[in-house]
Amino acid sequence: MIAVYKMKTIPKDMELIKLNDIFFNKYTSEKLDEKAIDIIFKIDQSEMVDKFTIRSRFDGGILNIDKLSTGCKTVLNIMYNKDKIFDIRECGENALDVIYSLDNGNITCDYPLISFEMKKVKAVGKKGTIDINSYDELKEWWSDEN
Template structure:
């Protein structure tokens, strides 16, 4: 289950990544394995063909993984780096659906970005300095919209 933080409420001990494209190209791309196939196929309709190459959905051209969409890179960043918090503001609906289905990971955003398919998440309540579970879309939206 993913953990959601509001900006300004992320514990200082956890690294926050706002530039997902840069982080992916520099760090995550070299970590890709078979787990990445499903994400790349579902979000970008491409196929991972090598350690740093994908087969384009448009004409089968071989491209570098740095050509993946920002949303796809964000999901992969979250999957392969569950100890860091990633900003999800550049994600589309298809990436959000995958993020909210992940077994683990940490995300943040300045405003509510919620998949309608969300089932259960952890949120950080800074005022109480503890985590709690939310399993309802409206409750999550309310938590995210509340000013602390």
């Protein structure tokens, strides 16, 4: 399950990535393998042609992989960089659904941003780490300043 961090409680030894586009273009794109194929199709409805190219969902044209949506890039950042925490504020509902279904990874946001399809997450706050398995409970935890 993924770990959700409140912005104020991010450990000093973990790097927070807010600009998911840039991080993806510089680092994650080089790490992509076959695991990315389904994610890219699911979120952007685009076919991954090879490591650095996709086929556009709109006109079938071949595009550099930097043309993926920010939401899709954020999901891939989370999947391929498990030592870092990613801000998910730019993700659409479809990307959020995928994030909350990942086996692991670290996310944060200034405000609660939760998939209605969430099952279980690890919530990391000032008071320690707890497992949360309901939307309402996670929203309440995230909204709590403490």
